[in-house]
Amino acid sequence: MALPKALFLMGPTGTGKTDLAIAIAQQVPSYLISVDSALVYRGMDIGTAKPDGDTLARYPHALVDICDPAEPYSVARFLKDAQQQLDLALERGLLPLFVGGTMLYFKALRDGLSRLPAADAGLRAELEARSAEQGWPALHAELERVDPDTAGRLHPNHSARILRALEVWRLTGVPLSEWHSQGNQGGLYARVLPVQIGLIPSRREPLHQRLDQRLGHILEAGLVEEVQLLFERGDLHPNLPSMRSVGYRQTWEFLAGAISAQEMRQRILVATRQLAKRQNTWLNGWPDLQVLDPLAAGGGWRNTADLARDCLKFL
Numbered sequence: 001m002a003l004p005k006a007l008f009l010m011g012p013t014g015t016g017k018t019d020l021a022i023a024i025a026q027q028v029p030s031y032l033i034s035v036d037s038a039l040v041y042r043g044m045d046i047g048t049a050k051p052d053g054d055t056l057a058r059y060p061h062a063l064v065d066i067c068d069p070a071e072p073y074s075v076a077r078f079l080k081d082a083q084q085q086l087d088l089a090l091e092r093g094l095l096p097l098f099v100g101g102t103m104l105y106f107k108a109l110r111d112g113l114s115r116l117p118a119a120d121a122g123l124r125a126e127l128e129a130r131s132a133e134q135g136w137p138a139l140h141a142e143l144e145r146v147d148p149d150t151a152g153r154l155h156p157n158h159s160a161r162i163l164r165a166l167e168v169w170r171l172t173g174v175p176l177s178e179w180h181s182q183g184n185q186g187g188l189y190a191r192v193l194p195v196q197i198g199l200i201p202s203r204r205e206p207l208h209q210r211l212d213q214r215l216g217h218i219l220e221a222g223l224v225e226e227v228q229l230l231f232e233r234g235d236l237h238p239n240l241p242s243m244r245s246v247g248y249r250q251t252w253e254f255l256a257g258a259i260s261a262q263e264m265r266q267r268i269l270v271a272t273r274q275l276a277k278r279q280n281t282w283l284n285g286w287p288d289l290q291v292l293d294p295l296a297a298g299g300g301w302r303n304t305a306d307l308a309r310d311c312l313k314f315l
Contacts, residue, residue, distance in 0.1 A: 005315060006086070006096040006192035008109065010035075010283060011199030012276035013101050013246075014211045015294050016304060018051055020199065021099040022059050023308035028315070031089035033082060034063045035100030035109070038245040040078075041069045046218055046226045047247035061099075062088075069242035070235050074119070079108045079186060086188055095315070096192065101275075103282035110194075112187035116179055117171045119164075127163050136162055147175035159239075195290070195314050198283045199307070202293045206301070211272050218247065219265065227251040246271045290314050 007024070011017050021032055034040075038048040042065045056064065062085040067073055082098070082105075089096040098109065131139055137156040143165050144151040150165045165176040172179075201207045227248055230236055236243055238252050247268050254264035283289060292310055296302045 003191070003193040004090055004096075005195055006089075006098065006188070007311070007315065008035075008106065008194055008196045009097065009099040009199065009311070010103070010106055010197070010279075010286075010289075011101060011294075012201070012207065012279040012283075013272060014207060014214055014276065015199045015201060016301070016307075017099050017101065017199055018049075019304045020307050020311070021097055022055070023304045024097060024311055025059055027308060027312060029094050030097040031085070031092065031094040032059060032061045033085045033089070033096060033098045034061045035078075035082075035098050035102055035105045036063075037073065037078075037102040037105065037241070038248075039064045039100070040066050040073050041242045041245075042067070043230065044069060044226070044242065044245070044248065046221045046223050047245065047251070049214065049218065069230060069240065070233075072119075072241050075104055075108050076113055076116075076118070078105050079113060079188075082109060083186075083188060086191065101279055103279055107282075108186075109188045111189075116168055116176075120167060120171060123167055123170055124163060127166055131159065131163075139163075139166060142166065143169075147177055149177035150175065194288075196286070196288055197311055197314065198286065198289045198291045199294050200280065200283055200291050201295050203295060206295055206299075207276060208273060210301075211276065212269060215265065215269055215272065223247060224251055224254070224261075228255060231255045246275055 007030075009017055009021055021030075024030060025032060036048070038044060039050055039061075040063060044050070050064065051059075051061065063078070063081055066081070086096050098106070100106075127139065136159050139162050140151060140154065140156040143154070143162055146169050147165055154161050154165070168174070168176045168179060230243070230248075231252060238244070238249060243249060243252055250259070250264050250267040250271065253259045253267075254261060259267065292307060294302050294307060
């Protein structure tokens, strides 16, 4: 039997992926599945440019608003959730349409993940306590002794990855680099015929202008007030994955009195541009990608309906 098709719509932040996905869903019965590491969190609406309530009511997105910001959300959990949503889409005879910009999640959809052990809260707390006392370079030095291949790829202050590598070593006695060498399992591409579309602007400046304008709208819509509510909860801290999201980390620093409002805005803009650059880097090496330029030849941004028609040609 022929495999069912699934559409994977990727692109840098600010390129109109959500609007394009909705335009496609208006023409083909689709099941929208978000591939975004920030949209999973409830109460983080403005800074993530989450579709509004009316839009989500008309065009539901799976994997949006599924966990609290105090709860870390991992790639492994995303892949498990995405597999369940794929099953629902296929059961209902709908086109699975994965849309977003978290490229690590898309890689997991494509390649799967190594069979690594789950996170251990007690061990993590122990390692984080040591880092607070000794500093992350000291833990990086420990990692060099047990897993030099992984340590050589990490900066001494890359806390999250150092923590995970030491955690895997302590739990299994096997270096993380060896786990990775054993290959990955669990990707979705073996179950569907993937149609991969990258919404990639051919020119950088129009995207930068659009990101600047979007940031202005986000700030006017109440980003600071949104983060203030999170800041005042008392159970959140800036090292959580949710609070490390672009826009939230910088606003948290502002609310903590570490930077000015002007510096906050500039840091958010720089971080957003850097995110777009990283996403483009991922996509530039992505195999079997159909590239669509959202920019018109004469300048400006193309009509979303026209882009949707171009996407449908690949289905």
